[in-house]
Every structure is written in structure tokens, then in C-alpha cells.
Amino acid sequence: MKIEQIYTGCLAQGAYYITSNGEAAIIDPLREIQPYLDRLERDDVKLKYIFETHFHADFVSGHVDLSKETGAPIVYGTNAKPEFDCIIAKDEQEFKIGDITIKALHTPGHTMESTTYLLIDANGKDHAIFSGDTLFIGDVGRPDLAQKAAGMTQDELAGILFHSLRDKIMTLADDVIVYPAHGAGSACGKNMSKETVSTIGNQKVTNYALRADMTEAEFIKEVTDGLLPPPAYFSMNVAMNKQGYETFESVLHNGLKEIDVKDFEAVVEETGALILDTRTAADFCKGFIPQSINIGINGDFAPWVGTLIANVKQPIILVTEVGTEEETVTRLSRVGFDTIIGHLKGGFEAWEKAGLETDYVNRISAEQFAGEVNIQKDKIIDIRKETEYEAEHIEDAYSKPLAYINDWVKDIDPNEHFYLHCAGGYRSMIAASILQARGFRNFTEIEGGFGAIAKTDIPKSDFVCQSKILKA
Numbered sequence: 292m293k294i295e296q297i298y299t300g301c302l303a304q305g306a307y308y309i310t311s312n313g314e315a316a317i318i319d320p321l322r323e324i325q326p327y328l329d330r331l332e333r334d335d336v337k338l339k340y341i342f343e344t345h346f347h348a349d350f351v352s353g354h355v356d357l358s359k360e361t362g363a364p365i366v367y368g369t370n371a372k373p374e375f376d377c378i379i380a381k382d383e384q385e386f387k388i389g390d391i392t393i394k395a396l397h398t399p400g401h402t403m404e405s406t407t408y409l410l411i412d413a414n415g416k417d418h419a420i421f422s423g424d425t426l427f428i429g430d431v432g433r434p435d436l437a438q439k440a441a442g443m444t445q446d447e448l449a450g451i452l453f454h455s456l457r458d459k460i461m462t463l464a465d466d467v468i469v470y471p472a473h474g475a476g477s478a479c480g481k482n483m484s485k486e487t488v489s490t491i492g493n494q495k496v497t498n499y500a501l502r503a504d505m506t507e508a509e510f511i512k513e514v515t516d517g518l519l520p521p522p523a524y525f526s527m528n529v530a531m532n533k534q535g536y537e538t539f540e541s542v543l544h545n546g547l548k549e550i551d552v553k554d555f556e557a558v559v560e561e562t563g564a565l566i567l568d569t570r571t572a573a574d575f576c577k578g579f580i581p582q583s584i585n586i587g588i589n590g591d592f593a594p595w596v597g598t599l600i601a602n603v604k605q606p607i608i609l610v611t612e613v614g615t616e617e618e619t620v621t622r623l624s625r626v627g628f629d630t631i632i633g634h635l636k637g638g639f640e641a642w643e644k645a646g647l648e649t650d651y652v653n654r655i656s657a658e659q660f661a662g663e664v665n666i667q668k669d670k671i672i673d674i675r676k677e678t679e680y681e682a683e684h685i686e687d688a689y690s691k692p693l694a695y696i697n698d699w700v701k702d703i704d705p706n707e708h709f710y711l712h713c714a715g716g717y718r719s720m721i722a723a724s725i726l727q728a729r730g731f732r733n734f735t736e737i738e739g740g741f742g743a744i745a746k747t748d749i750p751k752s753d754f755v756c757q758s759k760i761l762k763a
Contacts, residue, residue, distance in 0.1 A: 292391055292412060294419065296470060297326070298487055301593050301622060302350050303476035305487055307421055309410070310336050311389025318342045318408060318421045319472050320353040322625045323539050324360060327353070331361070338363040339388050340378075344423025344472055345405040346371070346532045348436050348525035349479055349594070351627045355535050368406025369397045374534045380406065391418075396459045398425045400452020401432030401479075403441045407460060409467075419468035420491075425452070426460055427471045429484035431500040435518055436479075436525060445518075449511040461501060465492025476591065478522055519694070522594070523601035528627045531603075537629050539621075546620030548633035550608065552645045555580075555635055564606040564632050567596070569619050570639065572720035576652040576736070580610060580635075580642055583650075585724040588612075588619055590717045593626045598694055599721070603627035609634035610642075652723045654736045657743035660710060666750055670709035672734075674722050675741065679714060684741070686750040693718045696725055705733055712737040712744060 295308040299321060307318040308330055315336040317327055331338055338361045341354050345368070354365045355375060365377035366386065380386075380395035390413035398407045401424045408421040424432035434448035441448060468490055475485045482499070495501050500514055550558050559566060568579055569588040579585065586595050588611070597603075607628060611619050616634050623631060635642065643649060655663075664671070671688040673680050680690040691699045693713065703709075703726070711726075711734050713719040723736045737744065745751065 292389070292418075294410075294470070295330075296487060297321075298474070299625075300476075301591060302625060303474045303483075304350060305470065305472055305474070307470060309388065309391075309393075310334055311391045311413075313337065314339045314389040316340045316342060316386075316388045316393060317357065319344055319347070319423065320357055322351045322353045322356075323621055324353045324357045327357060328360065340386055340393070341365045342386075342393065342408055342421070343367050343371075343532075344408070344421065344425070345402045346373075346529050347424075347472075348521065348529050349473075349477060349597075350625050351528055351531050351536060353539070354532075356538055366395070368395055368404045370399065371404035372533075396420075398422075398452075398455035398459050400434055400448055400455045401425055402437040403448075403451075405432070405455075409463070417463055417467050419470055420460065420463065421470045421472075422460070423472045424479050425455060426469060426494065426498075427473060427480050427483045428469065428486045428489045428494070429498055430480040430482045431456065431498070431514060433480055433518055433521075434514060436521055440529075445515055446511050449514050450507055452514070453507045453510045456501065460491070461495065463491050465490060465495070467491045469494060476594075478519075478525075478594065481517060481519075522598040522694075524597035524603055524626060527603045528597075531627050536627075539624055542624045542629045542631065543617065543620050546609065546623070546631035546633065547616055549636035550633045551636050552641050552647070555608070555642070558632060559608060562606045562608070562632050564608040565600065566610060567600075567607050568610040568639070568724070569615065570610070570612055572716050573738075574639075575720055575724070576654045578643060578649045578651055579639065579724070581648055581650045582728050583610060583724060584728060585720050587717060587720070588615055588622070592619075593622045595693075595718075595721060596623060596628060597626045599696070599725070600628070604630055606630045606632055608632045610639055611635075613638045613640075650727065652720065652727065652736055653732075653734070654723075654738050657737055657739050657747055660735075660737050660744065661747035661749050664710060664749070670707060672709050672711050673741070674711065674713050674718055679741075681755065683745070683754040684752050685712075685744065686752060693722050696722055700726065700729060700731075703731055703733075705731055707733060709734050710737060711735065713740045715740045715742050 297306045382397040392411040394409040396407045412418045435445035566583040568583040575585040673688045674693040
């Protein structure tokens, strides 16, 4: 028996590849399926089942394409109603893969079809669970995402999750390994650990939601407290996972189409496409095509695209570092952005060489900022998360998280100058590009963000550990 966790950092997502005696199973696969096909061929095994723990909201799974390519059936849990052929597993239904058994444990609460898969080894011993978004390391799945579909409140779903955890998962032996679908950074929970593997026993000791003396009322209160609104693209990804989608190969083919400099503006005008520049903040600030939005590929790219662009059907034209086009299209497709018209041939350098109009962002160093800012008079906007701001911030700075820029941008006074920063410069450049695309030029962005600012003598609030804020 072999278990491989295939972890994708950008999405903080874990897929699982399991083999036993010539057969294989894959749990919660990503959109692009070629890596799985390569593994199957390398190991000379037949894919017997594709297991889905639930209808994912934060990414588009590869289940449909993988089933078409291999002939392996898709398995969902009780209450799932997808619009394609699959097996709907009954609670405790068993599936044989080589010498091992996978048992479906219906564990609703995060969603009503949520299912945990228990792996029983060749000796009949419970070995591991693949818990999806029911149980994370240090947290549990948020119960507010499926309210509309379930016709329930988040408190009602949290109550169901309480019993799923206590009746189906906490009854397992302490040495059973826990393999979750996500880790720290995912929006599917609020306090996940950076660790991606644990045990039932360890989680009983360290996971706040699995306290032995916890009442249902306490669980509901703690699990629902402090939940941020889910990104707008979540519901669209759920729909794609339920209904099916365009093949990844087709999306990649379209995205890799080259658009010549001389045709670029006409294509943007004709398609209504958004220009997405995926270069680094350092390169983008020096020069970019006017109206471009910068979300760098070398960061939490896909989640920020989903959060800020939101509509997965929005046509997009890419401006990338030459050679990163395929990676960019792949990562966009993972979160359902399939309407990629193509990319600028030769990248921004080709645009610049053609002598066409460019724009830039007014960026200064933290040292220059410290030398010119007047804390009592100047406006400073901190776009980090609330927890980052509460942990420590510049004295008198305003907290305006990037995730909500589409809401707070309307309150910006175009005649009042302000300074803009995040933690390291990645998010503040995203914000700067959005602001300039909407006509605001009355700001200065700070290179290096709070990490650099903290090294200066600018007055700051007292530091409070973020973990204490999250648990408060």
C-alpha cells in the first residue's frame, strides 16, 4: 500500500493518490489531470475509483476529466446530486482497491454531502481518514458555505457537524492518521495549522473543536465566531463541480494563443477582457499597460484572482513573464477562470519596445516613507487582514483589507493623498493596480510593506500574537 499526498501550496489543497496491488484511487484531484495519468502509468496500476469528499467551493476538481480519460467511476457521498454519472455512496459503504478497503463515512456539516473516507489496511486495521473539509489540522470546516443549498442556517449546519465529528471521527482509534483537504491559507476554515498530516489522538488534544468536554452550544459558538464572508467565486466553483466543465486541454489551448502587440487593444475592446498582469510587484510598478490589474504569479495567485475578480466567466487576457504562460493558465483554471482569451506575445517588453503608452505606480522605500510621513496629519491605509492589523500596525493607520477593496474603494477621496501598504508589497501592488485602473492616483505605495516599515522608527501599536487574536 502506498499513500501520496499531492499538496498544492497556492490553494493550500491536498489531493491523495493511493495504490495497492495493481489498483489505485485518487481523492479530490486538481483540475489538470496529466500528473495523475503519469503516476498511474509509472506505477503500472489501474485507477479504480475517484473519490470526492464534497462539492468543493475553492477549486474546480479534475474528477470529470479524469473519469472520462480512465473510465474510473466518480464516488460522492450521501445527499450529493451531481449532473453526471457517478456512484452515490451509502454511509459505511465499502470499496475495494487492491488489498485495502475504503469505507465512506457520511459526515455532513461543512456541506450536507460531506464524506470522510476511512482507509482500512490489508490486515483489517483502520489506518487513515481522508477528511475533506470536515476535519482540518487544528480546525474544522466552516459551516456557512452550504446554507443556501441545504436550506439551513450556519448554526444548524454547525450542530450537524458537531455530531459528525463526535459520532463518526472521534470514535476512531487515536493512531488513525488524518489527511485533510486543506491547510493554512485556505478560506475553507479559519485557524488551520501549517501541518498537513496528523492523527486522531493528536487532534483530540490540540484541535479546539474536538475538546472532549465541549457542548454542542459551545461548539456552534466557537466554530461560527469570526467567520469572514466567503469569496464570491466559491458558489461558481461549486456549480462547476456539480455540473461539469470545459476540458482543461481546451482552456489551456485558448490561453496559450498569442496576441500580437498590434492587435492587443482591439482584442481587449472587442472581448471586454480584463488585462491581468502576473509579473512581480517590483517589475509591474516600473511600467505596465494602462488599466492592467497586477496579481503576481509568485504569490497566493489563484485565491486572490478568485476573491477580487470573482466572476469566473470574466474574459481575461494575460500579460506574463515569457515562459510562464502555461503555469498561469493552469492556475487560473483551478479556480474556474476558463474564459482566457490568450496572452500578449512577447510580454510587456514587446509592448514597451513598440513605443505604446505605459503607466507606473508611485512606489517608495520604507526608509523614504519614514522620512517624509507625518503620522498626525497623513492618511495611511493598511490593507492586511484584520488579524495582521490587530497584531501590530502603524499608529493611526486605517485598516482596509484588500479582500474588501471593491467595497471600500468608493469611500476614497480622490483629492486626499494617502500612503498604502500591506505586509511585504505583494498585496499593496494588487491594490495599487486596482485603484489606478479606477482612476485614483492620489496615493503612494510602500515597498516592502509593514515588514520593512517595522524596522524604522515609525510609531507602532503594541505587538499582540496573532494566534491569541484568533482564539480570543
